[in-house]
Amino acid sequence: MRLSLLGVGLIGGSIARSVRGSTTADAVADAASVDIVGWTPSGAGAQAAKAAGVVDEVARDLRSAIGGADLIVIAAPPLACLELVDAIGEMSALAATALVTDVASTKRAIVERAAAAGIPFVGGHPMAGRETTGFEASSDDLFAGRPWVLVEGPTSPRDGVERVERLVRWCGATPLEMTAAEHDDAVAAVSHMPLVLSAALAEAVAGGEGWRSAGPLAASGWASMTRLARGDPEMGAGILATNRRPLAEQLGRLRGVLEAWESDVDRGDPVQLEERLESVRRLLRDLETP
Amino acid sequence: MRLSLLGVGLIGGSIARSVRGSTTADAVADAASVDIVGWTPSGAGAQAAKAAGVVDEVARDLRSAIGGADLIVIAAPPLACLELVDAIGEMSALAATALVTDVASTKRAIVERAAAAGIPFVGGHPMAGRETTGFEASSDDLFAGRPWVLVEGPTSPRDGVERVERLVRWCGATPLEMTAAEHDDAVAAVSHMPLVLSAALAEAVAGGEGWRSAGPLAASGWASMTRLARGDPEMGAGILATNRRPLAEQLGRLRGVLEAWESDVDRGDPVQLEERLESVRRLLRDLETP
Numbered sequence: 308m309r310l311s312l313l314g315v316g317l318i319g320g321s322i323a324r325s326v327r328g329s330t331t332a333d334a335v336a337d338a339a340s341v342d343i344v345g346w347t348p349s350g351a352g353a354q355a356a357k358a359a360g361v362v363d364e365v366a367r368d369l370r371s372a373i374g375g376a377d378l379i380v381i382a383a384p385p386l387a388c389l390e391l392v393d394a395i396g397e398m399s400a401l402a403a404t405a406l407v408t409d410v411a412s413t414k415r416a417i418v419e420r421a422a423a424a425g426i427p428f429v430g431g432h433p434m435a436g437r438e439t440t441g442f443e444a445s446s447d448d449l450f451a452g453r454p455w456v457l458v459e460g461p462t463s464p465r466d467g468v469e470r471v472e473r474l475v476r477w478c479g480a481t482p483l484e485m486t487a488a489e490h491d492d493a494v495a496a497v498s499h500m501p502l503v504l505s506a507a508l509a510e511a512v513a514g515g516e517g518w519r520s521a522g523p524l525a526a527s528g529w530a531s532m533t534r535l536a537r538g539d540p541e542m543g544a545g546i547l548a549t550n551r552r553p554l555a556e557q558l559g560r561l562r563g564v565l566e567a568w569e570s571d572v573d574r575g576d577p578v579q580l581e582e583r584l585e586s587v588r589r590l591l592r593d594l595e596t597p
Numbered sequence: 598m599r600l601s602l603l604g605v606g607l608i609g610g611s612i613a614r615s616v617r618g619s620t621t622a623d624a625v626a627d628a629a630s631v632d633i634v635g636w637t638p639s640g641a642g643a644q645a646a647k648a649a650g651v652v653d654e655v656a657r658d659l660r661s662a663i664g665g666a667d668l669i670v671i672a673a674p675p676l677a678c679l680e681l682v683d684a685i686g687e688m689s690a691l692a693a694t695a696l697v698t699d700v701a702s703t704k705r706a707i708v709e710r711a712a713a714a715g716i717p718f719v720g721g722h723p724m725a726g727r728e729t730t731g732f733e734a735s736s737d738d739l740f741a742g743r744p745w746v747l748v749e750g751p752t753s754p755r756d757g758v759e760r761v762e763r764l765v766r767w768c769g770a771t772p773l774e775m776t777a778a779e780h781d782d783a784v785a786a787v788s789h790m791p792l793v794l795s796a797a798l799a800e801a802v803a804g805g806e807g808w809r810s811a812g813p814l815a816a817s818g819w820a821s822m823t824r825l826a827r828g829d830p831e832m833g834a835g836i837l838a839t840n841r842r843p844l845a846e847q848l849g850r851l852r853g854v855l856e857a858w859e860s861d862v863d864r865g866d867p868v869q870l871e872e873r874l875e876s877v878r879r880l881l882r883d884l885e886t887p
Contacts, residue, residue: 386867434816454813483813493811496802501822503858504794506877511851512786513880521783522884523744523773526724531821532791536877544871551865558859561801565855568793569848575841577676581834587796587826590803594812 310474311344311366311376313391315356317437318410319345319382320445323361325478328447338477346372352442361445374400378474380431381409385545389420396424406464408471412494412542414487416549418460429467430458430487432494433480438538448479455480458487495553499546500561503554505535506543600764601634601656601666603681605646607727608700609635609672610735613651615768618737628767636662642732649732664690668764670721671699675835679710686714696754698761702784702832704777706839708750719757720748720777722784723770728828738769745770748777785843789836790851793844795825796833 310326312319323345329338345353345362346369353365366372373379373395381388388411395407407428411417414430421428435453437444455475457468464470472482485493512521513533547554571580600616602609613635619628635643635652636659643655656662663669663685671678678701685697697718701707704720711718725743727734745765747758754760762772775783802811803823837844861870 434814436816453816456814485810489810490814492807493814496805496807496811497815497819500802501798501818503855503862504798504822506874507851507854507858508791508794509877509881511847511854512790513884515786515850517782517786518884520775520779521786524724524746524780524783525787526726526743528791528825529787531824532794533881534821535818536874537881538878540871540874540878543874544867547862547870548865548867551862554862555859557801558855558862560805561797562852562855562859564797564801565793565848565852568797569845569852572793572837572841572844572848575838577834577838580837581830584796584826584830584833587799588828588830591799591823591827594803594808 308340308378309342309344309376311346311372311379312362312382313346313369313372313379314382314387315345315347315352315362315442316382317440317442317444317449318433319380320356320361320442321447321449322380322382322410322474322478323356324445324447325450326474327361329477329479337473344372344376355442359442369394370398370400373398373405375402376405377402378470379405379407380474381407381411383411384539384542385411385413385416385549387545388417389549392417392420392424392426392428396426401426406467406470408474411549412498412546413549414456414458414490418458418487422461425462427462427464427467428460429463429471430456430460431471431475432456432458432490433475433478435480438534440539440542450475451479453480454483456483456485456490458485458490460487491550492553492556495550495557499550499554500557502535502538502543503547503558504561505533509533509536598630598668599632599634599666601636601662601669602652602672603636603659603662603669604672604677605635605637605642605652605732606672607730607732607734607739608723609670610646610651610732611737611739612670612672612700612764612768613646614735614737615740616764617651619767619769627763634662634666645732651735659684660688660690663688663695665692666695667692668760669695669697670764671697671701673701674829674832675701675703675706675839677835678707679839682707682710682714682716682718686711686716691716696757696760698764701839702788702836703839704746704748704780708748708777712751715752717752717754717757718750719753719761720746720750721761721765722746722748722780723765723768725770728824730829730832740765741769743770744773746773746775746780748775748780750777781840782843785840785847789840789844790847792825792828792833793837793848794851795823799823799826
């Protein structure tokens with residue numbers, strides 16, 4: 308089997324390392340016969356991955372990366388993923404049995420784009436990441452025990468999900484089938500809105516004149532609430548731009564909740580404030596003990 | 598010297614452990630001659646601290662805890678601190694040279710209250726904490742290297758700040774003098790608004806019907822953004838109730854920033870979104886490399 312990675316950064320590199328390092332008996336029998344081809348826009352990243360023994364072969368261009376590949380994984384920032392889907396569609400260089408998947412953080416845009424491009428496609432999203440990016444940050448346990456969402460689309464072949472599931476298992480992750488809409492609504496809530504909030508908090512506070520006295524008092528609460536805002540801006544922008552509607556809905560809901568907090572703080576009734584905080588804590592606790 | 602702790606939980610317990618474990622030469626000479634008296638409302642917590650060898654003596658009531666003490670540290674949740682200030686004022690049991698300080702997260706309310714009660718007072722706020730509370734969570738390095746804000750008030754004796762600074766150094770922390778208003782504005786921004794945001798995010802998302810599909814996708818970003826909402830509700834409510842105006846101002850500013858994000862997301866221009874995220878990242882980075 309020939310596995311082609313379009314992008315060998317944090318995610319692509321971790322996929323390659325995971326396939327190479329697969330340890331369960333099934334996975335080893337399966338993954339041992341995989342040839343991993345790497346392609347990156349400038350070629351430098353793929354060369355580095357080859358030098359590190361993580362990919363077997365560096366493709367000299369996109370056409371040779373996809374030609375003859377059984378499974379092609381687009382592992383690029385969200386907007387670059389969309390462009391690669393278009394490019395693959397225009398090239399008509401796919402083998403008859405080829406299947407394309409991706410790892411982008413939003414699924415509706417890319418599933419629609421793959422359908423428009425007429426390429427055999429199953430959307431994917433491993434729920435794992437780091438703030439650091441690039442091949443240097445990749446590891447063979449990034450996906451271990453994490454969910455990996457799989458999304459069927461109009462151009463998914465009948466056995467498409469099953470074939471990507473095999474890759475997911477090599478990576479030690481758990482496949483989780485959803486529709487593109489379910490996925491995008493869910494990540495808008497638990498991932499994309501938190502990113503916007505983190506950035507907004509940093510702008511509201513750290514951009515203000517009060518920072519000179521506030522900065523020295525910033526502690527672990529500040530650090531954890533601004534962590535997401537320190538992530539890769541290109542990735543973040545691609546995520547927000549391709550998940551506008553679900554995100555707007557979440558931000559609208561949050562606006563209402565924050566207005567209620569403003570009036571509760573204004574009233575300042577300690578009993579009511581404690582009840583509200585207690586019910587939030589209970590809510591979080593109940594969610595985590597299924 | 599007789600040091601009296603009103604409250605022997607996370608903070609009071611950590612103060613006692615720190616004084617006992619003081620390791621710099623100056624601190625040892627100084628701290629070795631300190632008798633630590635513990636008082637807690639039910640007595641059980643103080644007994645546990647004595648059994649653990651952390652306090653020398655358990656006071657049988659509040660009056661005997663403050664009588665004869667040189668330095669009294671009120672180490673209780675914010676609203677309980679205010680009540681203890683009142684109680685101390687009414688008792689008229691302080692020694693002539695006694696000084697009272699506290700560790701509450703807001704300073705304006707308690708400095709005013711101490712002035713009204715006519716007790717010799719210097720406000721304090723060690724910028725250190727944990728999500729876990731109680732004596733069991735206390736440690737002798739909780740304050741190490743952290744700022745400890747000191748606030749003078751109308752009833753601070755001339756050498757008051759200096760005397761509390763000695764305690765701060767025993768705890769390995771760095772004294773930082775501010776006015777009550779400067780302190781409360783600063784913590785509203787870097788600590789109290791983040792708490793409200795964390796709770797609001799949890800309510801908006803985890804309280805909704807979408808949680809069934811969103812929950813399994815929650816990853817480290819969700820965990821770090823909801824961490825503060827898992828803290829002690831009594832403490833949180835006391836903080837919000839005693840810092841209403843500065844907090845309202847911060848929430849108002851954040852509302853404006855979030856509205857701008859809503860319209861940027863709605864427009865969905867990836868270039869502009871990336872520029873905004875990049876400038877947030879640069880802002881945070883610049884703040885951290887002085």
